[in-house]
Amino acid sequence: MAKCIVTGGAGFVGSNLVDALIGHGDEVIVIDNLATGKKEYVNPKARFYELDLRKLEDIAPLFLDVDYVFHQAALARVEPSIKDPITYNDNNVNTTLNVLVAARDAKVKKVVYASSSSIYGDQEKMPLTEDTPGAPISPYGLQKYIGEQYCRVFSYVYKLPTVCLRYFNVYGKRMATEGAYASVISIFGQQRQRGEAMTITGDGTHLRTYTYVGDIVRANMLAAESNIDDGRAINTGQSTEYSVNEIAKIFGGPTKNIAERIEPTRNFCSNKLAAEVLGWEPTMDLPAWLPEYKKEMGIN
Ligand code: NAD
Numbered sequence: 369m370a371k372c373i374v375t376g377g378a379g380f381v382g383s384n385l386v387d388a389l390i391g392h393g394d395e396v397i398v399i400d401n402l403a404t405g406k407k408e409y410v411n412p413k414a415r416f417y418e419l420d421l422r423k424l425e426d427i428a429p430l431f432l433d434v435d436y437v438f439h440q441a442a443l444a445r446v447e448p449s450i451k452d453p454i455t456y457n458d459n460n461v462n463t464t465l466n467v468l469v470a471a472r473d474a475k476v477k478k479v480v481y482a483s484s485s486s487i488y489g490d491q492e493k494m495p496l497t498e499d500t501p502g503a504p505i506s507p508y509g510l511q512k513y514i515g516e517q518y519c520r521v522f523s524y525v526y527k528l529p530t531v532c533l534r535y536f537n538v539y540g541k542r543m544a545t546e547g548a549y550a551s552v553i554s555i556f557g558q559q560r561q562r563g564e565a566m567t568i569t570g571d572g573t574h575l576r577t578y579t580y581v582g583d584i585v586r587a588n589m590l591a592a593e594s595n596i597d598d599g600r601a602i603n604t605g606q607s608t609e610y611s612v613n614e615i616a617k618i619f620g621g622p623t624k625n626i627a628e629r630i631e632p633t634r635n636f637c638s639n640k641l642a643a644e645v646l647g648w649e650p651t652m653d654l655p656a657w658l659p660e661y662k663k664e665m666g667i668n
Contacts, residue, residue: 370477370592371395371434375421375467376441377414378405380542381482381535381584385438386411388585397430400441403459409542421463424470431474436592439467440482442512445544447629449508460511461518468522468530478529479519480591483601485536485577485635487513495638498534498601505630520599529597533587536605536637539654540581552612553578553654553661556619560667566621570628572613577605577637580652590646605637606650618658619667 372389376382377398382405389396396414399421410416419426421441431437442460443449449456464481471479486509487502504510519530537551545554556566587604596602616623642648662668 369393369395370436371397373397373399373430373434373437374414375399375437375439375463376405376482378402378407378410378416379440379444380544381538381581382438382440383409383411383542384540384581385440385585385588386414388589390414392589397434399427399430403443404544421466422458424466427466428470428473431470431476434474435477437467437471437476437479438482438588438592439464439479442482444508446486446506446508446631449506449511450630453507456507457511460508461514464515464518468518468528472522472526472528476528478531478592478597479522480588481515481519481530481532483516483532483534484509484512485534485603485605485637487516487534487601488632488635490632494634494636495607496603496635497638498603498641505632516599516601523597523599530599531591531594531596532599532601533584533591533604534601535584536577536579536603536635538579538581538584539657543581552615556616557661557665557667560619560621560662561665565624566616566619567626568612568616568623569626569631571625572616572623573611574631575609575611575634575636577607577609577635578654579604579606579650580657583650583652587642587646587648590648594646596645602642602646603637603639604642604648605639606653607637607639608653609634609636610654615654618655619662
C-alpha cells in the first residue's frame with residue numbers, strides 16, 4: 369500500500385485515477401480547488417482538501433510521508449487558454465512548480481505529470497513520437513510543455529524522480545460536458561440527446577487520436593512503479609485516429625459545419641515507447657466504446 373496525492377482528483381482523469389488507486393488499496397489524498405472539478409466525483413474513501421495549488425504554503429504540509437504524486441490538476445482546455453493566457457499560466461505553470469517544490473522538499477518517491485499531445489502543435493510528420501520536437505500552438509500547449517521541462521529540470525537538479533505522460537484526447541466516464549471544457553464526444557452526445565445537429569468545426573476532416581480514460585489511469589499506475597525517473601515524456605495515446613466526420617457518422621444523425629478553430633490537423637500517436645518502457649498498451653478503441661455511451665445517453 370502506498371500513500372498518494374492526486375492533484376485535480378475531483379476532475380475527469382483525476383477522479384478515475386483516485387478510484388483505481390483506492391481499489392488497489394492505496395491511501396489517497398486529493399487536492400483540488402473545484403475550478404472545473406466536482407466534489408461528488410471524489411471517492412469518499414479519499415481525503416479531500418479543497419485547496420488551490422497556486423498557494424504553496426497551503427499544500428506543502430500535505431506532501432509529508434507521501435510516496436507518489438499524480439499531478440493531474442490544470443485548466444485543461446485549449447480555446448479558453450487563448451482567451452486568457454495569464455490565468456491559464458498561473459493555473460498550469462505556477463501550480464506545477466509548486467507541486468514539484470513540495471514534492472522535492474518532502475522527498476516523495478515520484479511525481480507523475482499529466483502532459484498533453486498539445487505540446488506537439490501542428491506537425492507534418494506522423495506519427496508523433498517522443499523525438500518529434502515540441503512546438504505548441506496555444507498557451508495551454510506551451511504551459512503543458514513548460515511543466516514537462518520543469519519535471520526534467522527537477523529530476524536533473526534536485527534528483528526528484530519524475531515522469532511525464534502525454535495524453536491524447538481522453539474520453540470516458542465523467543468527461544467534461546460543459547462549455548469550452550467539453551470534448552467533441554460529449555458535445556455530440558449531448559447534441560444528439562437534445563435532438564440537435566452535431567456541430568462540426570471546419571470541414572471535419574482533421575484527425576485525432578482518442579484514448580480511453582481507463583487506459584490513461586493504468587498508464588499512470590505503471591509510470592509510478594516504473595524505473596523511469598528522469599522526467600522523460602512518454603506518449604500514452606491510442607494508435608488509431610478518427611476524423612470528426614467519422615465520429616459524427618458513428619453517432620449517426622444530422623450535422624452542421626461551424627467556424628474552424630486554431631487546432632492541429634492531426635495528432636496521430638506512436639505509443640511504442642510506452643509499450644517498451646512501461647509495458648503499456650491501450651485496451652479500448654473509440655468505436656468499441658461509443659455504442660455503450662450512446663445507450664447510456666439514451667441515443668438510438
Ligand atoms: P479536468 O478539468 O476534469 O480536471 C482538472 C482538475 O484540476 C479539476 O478538478 C480542477 O478543479 C483542478 N484544478 C484546476 N486548477 C487548479 C488549481 N489551481 N488548484 C487545484 N486544483 C485545480 O481535466 P482533465 O480532462 O481531467 O485533465 C486532467 C489532466 O490531464 C490535466 O493536467 C490536463 O492538462 C491533462 N490532459 C487532459 C486531456 C483530456 O483529453 N482530458 C488531454 C491531454 C492532457
